[in-house]
Amino acid sequence: MNQQLQVRTMAEFMASGESPEILFWVGCAGSFDDRAKKITASIAKILHHCQISFAILGEEESCTGDPAKRAGNELLFQMMAMQNIQVLNAYEVKKIVTGCPHCFNTIKNEYPQLGGSYDVVHHSELINSLIREGRIQLKDGGEFQGKKITFHDPCYLGRGNNVYEAPRELLSELDADLVEMKRSRAKGLCCGAGGAQMFKEAEPGNKEVNIERTEDALETKASVIATGCPFCNTMMTDGIKHFEKEAEVVVKDIAELIAGQLNS
Amino acid sequence: MAQIAFLILLSIAAFFVVKRFRFVRRNILLGRKISLEGDKKDRWDTMFLVALGQGKMFTRPLAAIMHLFIYVGFVIINIEIIEILIDGIFGTHRVLSFLGPVYSFLIASFEILALLVLVACVVFLARRNIINIKRFHMREMTSWPKSDANLILIAEVFIMSAFLLMNASDQQLQKLGVDHYAAVGSYPVSSLLLPLIEGWSESTLIFVERFTWWFHIVAIFAFMVYITYSKHLHIILAFPNTYYSKLQPAGYLDNLESVTREVKLMLDPNADPFSAPADGATPARFGAKDVFDLSWVQLMGAYSCTECGRCTSECPANQTGKLLSPRKIMMDTRDRMEEIGKIMDANGGEWKDDGKALIGNFITEEELWACTSCNACTQACPVNINPLEIIIDLRRYLILEESKSPESIKVMFTNIENNGAPWAFPASERAAWRNA
Ligand code: SF4
Ligand code: SF4
Numbered sequence: 243m244n245q246q247l248q249v250r251t252m253a254e255f256m257a258s259g260e261s262p263e264i265l266f267w268v269g270c271a272g273s274f275d276d277r278a279k280k281i282t283a284s285i286a287k288i289l290h291h292c293q294i295s296f297a298i299l300g301e302e303e304s305c306t307g308d309p310a311k312r313a314g315n316e317l318l319f320q321m322m323a324m325q326n327i328q329v330l331n332a333y334e335v336k337k338i339v340t341g342c343p344h345c346f347n348t349i350k351n352e353y354p355q356l357g358g359s360y361d362v363v364h365h366s367e368l369i370n371s372l373i374r375e376g377r378i379q380l381k382d383g384g385e386f387q388g389k390k391i392t393f394h395d396p397c398y399l400g401r402g403n404n405v406y407e408a409p410r411e412l413l414s415e416l417d418a419d420l421v422e423m424k425r426s427r428a429k430g431l432c433c434g435a436g437g438a439q440m441f442k443e444a445e446p447g448n449k450e451v452n453i454e455r456t457e458d459a460l461e462t463k464a465s466v467i468a469t470g471c472p473f474c475n476t477m478m479t480d481g482i483k484h485f486e487k488e489a490e491v492v493v494k495d496i497a498e499l500i501a502g503q504l505n506s
Numbered sequence: 507m508a509q510i511a512f513l514i515l516l517s518i519a520a521f522f523v524v525k526r527f528r529f530v531r532r533n534i535l536l537g538r539k540i541s542l543e544g545d546k547k548d549r550w551d552t553m554f555l556v557a558l559g560q561g562k563m564f565t566r567p568l569a570a571i572m573h574l575f576i577y578v579g580f581v582i583i584n585i586e587i588i589e590i591l592i593d594g595i596f597g598t599h600r601v602l603s604f605l606g607p608v609y610s611f612l613i614a615s616f617e618i619l620a621l622l623v624l625v626a627c628v629v630f631l632a633r634r635n636i637i638n639i640k641r642f643h644m645r646e647m648t649s650w651p652k653s654d655a656n657l658i659l660i661a662e663v664f665i666m667s668a669f670l671l672m673n674a675s676d677q678q679l680q681k682l683g684v685d686h687y688a689a690v691g692s693y694p695v696s697s698l699l700l701p702l703i704e705g706w707s708e709s710t711l712i713f714v715e716r717f718t719w720w721f722h723i724v725a726i727f728a729f730m731v732y733i734t735y736s737k738h739l740h741i742i743l744a745f746p747n748t749y750y751s752k753l754q755p756a757g758y759l760d761n762l763e764s765v766t767r768e769v770k771l772m773l774d775p776n777a778d779p780f781s782a783p784a785d786g787a788t789p790a791r792f793g794a795k796d797v798f799d800l801s802w803v804q805l806m807g808a809y810s811c812t813e814c815g816r817c818t819s820e821c822p823a824n825q826t827g828k829l830l831s832p833r834k835i836m837m838d839t840r841d842r843m844e845e846i847g848k849i850m851d852a853n854g855g856e857w858k859d860d861g862k863a864l865i866g867n868f869i870t871e872e873e874l875w876a877c878t879s880c881n882a883c884t885q886a887c888p889v890n891i892n893p894l895e896i897i898i899d900l901r902r903y904l905i906l907e908e909s910k911s912p913e914s915i916k917v918m919f920t921n922i923e924n925n926g927a928p929w930a931f932p933a934s935e936r937a938a939w940r941n942a
Contacts, residue, residue, distance in 0.1 A: 305926055397882075431822055
């Protein structure tokens with residue numbers, strides 16, 4: 243377990259006069275949330291498996307500013323953005339993989355105007371292309387064979403950036419039975435966390451958004467709810483707890499599903 | 507005599523249409539100017555696909571097909587108006603009939619379309635009033651928006667019926683060989699009505715033919731004036747609105763340039779604070795409090811809204827009982843513009859502050875804070891309206907000008923400022939996951 247977590251920071255790469263192929267932008271949830279840290283470790287494990295030289299920023303990474311921007315605090319957002327861009331440009335970063343669709347969207351779409359242009363991919367896209375290149379070997383007859391998996395589209399991956407197929411293609415590698423919820427792809431329902439909702443109580447209503455979405459997922463009778471966003475993960479996990487279905491249904495990030503089936 | 511009456515009616519209709527258009531245009535231009543990004547070709551493509559091609563309607567097939575009947579009917583039958591206008595002004599009868607077989611083909615297709623429009627209107631009326639579809643009966647669907655939708659459908663039913671009855675009596679007159687009614691055209695639908703009017707006398711037929719002709723054209727004039735006051739303005743505005751709609755990925759939100767300047771000054775101690783451009787580009791305020799602070803494209807969106815409610819029916823906040831409805835955001839923006847426009851008209855074109863604003867008097871903070879920025883509304887909108895950008899601009903005003911937000915949002919801001927993360931964890935623990 244420890245070996246694959248030999249992850250170096252950009253500063254460490256620099257110190258030894260090397261530069262990595264790709265920067266792994268971990269994100270705040272991936273850094274601090276106990277559940278999301280496992281997703282981060284899975285992404286690192288896959289990158290190691292493919293022998294990709296990658297770095298993280300470590301202490302030098304900051305919030306992209308996404309929750310501030312979506313809550314209306316453009317000033318705070320741009321301050322964070324410019325600080326991050328200074329760091330990224332100082333390290334001459336070219337390619338970035340993010341573990342979170344919000345970081346992905348912000349760096350890819352909103353940083354260029356502020357002076358930060360990089361080739362940004364979401365981890366579902368990177369993992370999927372590594373699979374297509376034959377760089378990821380999965381165990382035969384893995385544990386998901388024949389099981390029902392459903393994929394919840396994160397808003398900032400799907401509608402926000404039109405990435406619908408990459409996560410589905412890589413899930414199909416698990417030989418699982420991929421079932422769609424009644425609302426999926428462009429019509430997928432939000433988990434309820436975006437637009438800074440994660441950091442506040444919901445307004446008065448008659449239901450929580452994540453409960454509504456968990457119902458969609460439970461209707462499919464899938465035993466695994468896959469997603470590609472640490473915030474969706476939290477929301478769906480809470481939903482499963484609400485319905486006391488923890489024994490039958492698990493919520494997993496696509497990176498975790500692939501990392502668990504690596505043939506190493 | 508008839509020609510003079512016709513010309514007077516035409517001028518009255520034209521007068522009101524022009525007057526209303528100038529009012530709407532002035533209101534839209536109350537918005538901020540913006541610079542357009544991207545390729546013109548992409549803009550035309552979007553317009554052809556979404557407005558002309560009705561590309562986003564087909565996620566709901568029944569509504570899409572019925573709407574297509576009405577849409578094509580509207581466009582094609584307009585060709586017939588050309589003939590009516592010429593006949594009306596010069597006192598001719600079916601002036602285009604010299605086109606021979608082409609004319610027969612045109613009339614036949616008008617008739618078939620008229621029938622399809624009739625069917626579609628009846629289906630839509632039933633759908634709105636008998637079948638209980640939630641999005642047609644929400645909070646913002648007060649009495650006027652509901653009547654607006656019904657009125658136009660009923661008007662279409664009358665116009666199309668008059669058109670078919672007119673053709674039926676014309677045909678009968680042609681058969682009877684009445685002077686002035688040369689045997690022209692082909693009437694696949696109205697000929698089915700012939701048994702109804704078979705025994706009618708020549709004078710009755712002429713009366714019916716003339717009456718329906720006048721009714722038909724007067725109704726169309728009234729319709730033209732009416733649509734400019736109603737949600738049916740989308741018939742026209744859908745085109746510019748899709749042309750000017752956002753080309754970037756839906757997830758992108760604009761970076762306020764005025765803020766960029768401030769931040770650069772803050773981060774760069776050597777920056778010259780007076781280097782700000784002298785073109786007066788600094789806005790009166792950050793974010794939007796009232797319609798003046800929104801862009802003209804956003805304001806045009808409000809006038810383009812069809813009030814269909816597709817946005818609201820897909821909105822996660824609305825579906826879970828929150829107050830937020832993206833359709834209401836657009837309708838409120840339009841209603842506020844109308845209010846401001848009327849005040850300006852009453853003051854000789856000058857704006858007199860009425861102490862009201864879009865935030866507070868129309869849209870409440872509770873509505874704004876319920877949005878998850880999920881883009882379901884922008885995805886669903888058949889004419890590419892973007893309620894989300896208005897919501898964010900209003901939030902920007904609340905935060906940047908009034909520091910108003912739920913307490914926990916303020917805590918999140920403080921954490922980002924102090925720790926570089928929305929939670930209170932120190933940066934030194936960022937890489938701790940490696941040891942987990
Ligand atoms: S972006 Fe906001 S208003 Fe639009 S559908 Fe999502 S939650 Fe509703
Ligand atoms: S904003 Fe678009 S989807 Fe919403 S009611 Fe208006 S036209 Fe319909």
